[in-house]
Amino acid sequence: MFQRATADQLWRMLRPADRHDRITRDTLNALKETGLVRVETRLESGHQLWVLTEKGHKEAKTLLPKTVRISALRKLRLDAKGRPVKDDGYDEHAAAVTSTAAVLTGAGYGTPLSWQTEIAHKLPYGYTQYADLTMRAPDAGVPAMLLEVDRVNEPVDDLTAKLRRYTDWFELLAPKADADKEKAARRQGTAVHDFRLWSRIYPATGREGYVPVAFVFTGRTAAQRESRMQRLEQDARAYFGGTRHRGEGFTAVDYHQAVPVVVTELERITADPAGAAGAVWRRLGRDEWQTLSEALDNPDGDRLYRVELQEARRRQAECEAAHREAQRPVCTRCGTKFTDERWQQTKGSSWPGEWHRLCGPCAKEAADQAEAERVARRQTEEAERAAAEAPAVKPRSRFGMTRRR
Numbered sequence: 001m002f003q004r005a006t007a008d009q010l011w012r013m014l015r016p017a018d019r020h021d022r023i024t025r026d027t028l029n030a031l032k033e034t035g036l037v038r039v040e041t042r043l044e045s046g047h048q049l050w051v052l053t054e055k056g057h058k059e060a061k062t063l064l065p066k067t068v069r070i071s072a073l074r075k076l077r078l079d080a081k082g083r084p085v086k087d088d089g090y091d092e093h094a095a096a097v098t099s100t101a102a103v104l105t106g107a108g109y110g111t112p113l114s115w116q117t118e119i120a121h122k123l124p125y126g127y128t129q130y131a132d133l134t135m136r137a138p139d140a141g142v143p144a145m146l147l148e149v150d151r152v153n154e155p156v157d158d159l160t161a162k163l164r165r166y167t168d169w170f171e172l173l174a175p176k177a178d179a180d181k182e183k184a185a186r187r188q189g190t191a192v193h194d195f196r197l198w199s200r201i202y203p204a205t206g207r208e209g210y211v212p213v214a215f216v217f218t219g220r221t222a223a224q225r226e227s228r229m230q231r232l233e234q235d236a237r238a239y240f241g242g243t244r245h246r247g248e249g250f251t252a253v254d255y256h257q258a259v260p261v262v263v264t265e266l267e268r269i270t271a272d273p274a275g276a277a278g279a280v281w282r283r284l285g286r287d288e289w290q291t292l293s294e295a296l297d298n299p300d301g302d303r304l305y306r307v308e309l310q311e312a313r314r315r316q317a318e319c320e321a322a323h324r325e326a327q328r329p330v331c332t333r334c335g336t337k338f339t340d341e342r343w344q345q346t347k348g349s350s351w352p353g354e355w356h357r358l359c360g361p362c363a364k365e366a367a368d369q370a371e372a373e374r375v376a377r378r379q380t381e382e383a384e385r386a387a388a389e390a391p392a393v394k395p396r397s398r399f400g401m402t403r404r405r
Contacts, residue, residue, distance in 0.1 A: 001064070002101065002117060003071050004040060004094035006047040013102040013112050031056070041091050049091055069116045092219075096149045096266065097132050100216045103269050107276035109292070110137035119146075121169040129165040136203070141293045143203040146213045152220040156228055159215065160235040167239045167259055170210040172197040189256045189302070208255035208301045209242075214281075218266035229263045233284045236261065240284050245305055249312055252305035255298050262295045331359035333366075 007028055011021035018024075028050055031037045036056030040049045052060060057073040064070055101115045114136045121129040133147035148162060173182060174197045182195035190208065193199045202211050215232065217225045240261040242253040261284040264276075272278040281295040282288070329338045329346065338346070342360040355363045 001068065001071055001112070001115060002094070002098045003074055004049050004051055004091060005098045006043070006049055006095060008047055009095070009098045009102040010050075013105045016106050043092065043095055047095075049095055065113065068113055069119075071117050093149065093151055096151060096216075096218050099218075099266055100147060100149055101133060101135075103266070104135065104137075104276045107274070108137075109140045109142060109276065110135055121166070123165060123168055124172070127165060129162060129169060138203065141206070142212075142296065143205055144211050146211055147216055148213065149216045149218070150228070151218055152224055152228060156231045156235060159228075159232050160239075163213065163236045163239040163259060163261065166213055167210070170196065170198050170259065171257075174200050186257070189254070192256065205260075207260070207296060208298050209257070210259045212260040212262060212296055215261070215263045216266060217263065222265075222267070225265050225267075229282070229284075232263070236284065242301075245308075247312060249315070250305070250308050251300070252302075252308050253298075253300050254305075255301045260296055260298075262292065329357070331362050332357045333362040334359065336362075 007021045007025040010028075011018060011024040015021075015024060028037060032039070035053055036059060037050050038053050040051045042048055052073065054073060054075065057070070061070055097117065101112075104110070105112060105114070116134045117132065119131045119134045121131065123129065131146040132149045135145045135147060136143065137145075146166070148159070150159065173179060173195060177195040182192060185192040185195060193204075193210075198211060205211060215229075217228060219225075239259050242255040242258040244250065245252050245254055262281045263284060264281050268280045269276050269278075272280050274280075277291065279289045279291055279294075281290055281292045283290070283295040286295075329343060330336070331338070336359045338359055342363075346356045355366055358366055
């Protein structure tokens with residue numbers, strides 16, 4: 001699976017419970033006698049670097065699961081005198097790649113079968129971006145991660161260009177994906193990834209953003225490694241920084257179309273008692289060193305946005321309530337504010353009158369008083385009408401009474 005490996009690296013990856021790498025070295029020597037492996041070179045650290053022979057490469061293909069990609073065979077090169085040609089730069093880089101996989105596996109990030117090397121990411125403009133390592137460790141909370149190992153011998157511009165190309169690849173549409181729907185889904189957070197090619201190849205990250213990319217630095221001095229991390233952070237912010245959510249009072253960041261980038265050092269990992277499981281990772285854009293899960297987490301992302309959105313809605317509701325209260329009518333008789341029910345009654349009337357400026361109790365009192373006055377007027381009018389219609393009665397005279405006698 002790896003182009004190169006030392007006995008120490010294989011021991012840490014395959015037999016971490018052993019106290020030393022003697023059994024691993026004995027196994028390698030036994031495989032060497034059968035022609036399956038050979039010693040490529042000796043590293044600056046003094047470790048022998050082992051590789052598969054052509055015979056071993058063929059046999060390895062029959063042993064690994066079909067889902068696991070075996071690395072390409074790097075054949076032995078000889079000079080004109082038949083001596084092996086040493087490739088220090090490549091050998092040291094390959095060893096650093098294997099060391100990275102070993103320390104992460106030892107920390108519980110997947111198994112030896114969780115790794116693949118030199119995975120191609122083809123871009124439409126003719127470039128292919130190869131990842132030094134790809135890791136799949138869902139049980140450790142990292143469904144997928146791409147790793148780039150840098151021995152502090154590449155220009156920082158090249159590292160930034162890698163992030164640019166990874167971003168370009170993450171934004172590629174999947175075959176037969178609807179471009180219009182993909183464009184519309186960009187405002188819906190994670191929904192946009194359903195239309196992207198990467199989601200067909202890598203599992204969902206479980207977090208906002210694309211598949212995380214880790215830069216593992218090793219070699220030179222600690223000051224030089226720190227300088228490279230700072231320069232990478234400055235130059236590549238457009239790819240990992242995300243965008244601030246719009247609106248007053250929002251500090252949350254939208255990471256859905258950003259590449260989470262973490263950095264570490266092999267020297268820092270090996271010096272930490274917890275190894276790669278310790279606080280040896282730094283998310284670009286942050287100052288503190290954290291565990292890998294903490295570094296990949298987005299406390300200022302969707303979770304903060306939901307809290308701030310709820311707070312914004314609360315403030316909006318309070319503002320609307322205050323505005324409504326400022327418009328609430330006041331009774332012209334007693335000075336009391338209208339209830340919601342009374343306010344709605346006055347709004348629904350098509351013939352507003354004097355009583356519509358009164359609150360409910362005052363309006364009822366005014367209505368009762370008006371009704372009493374109406375009843376009194378009617379009674380008076382009826383009495384007057386009855387008096388006017390009654391016939392006149394003449395008084396009897398004294399003479400009339402005499403005649404009847």
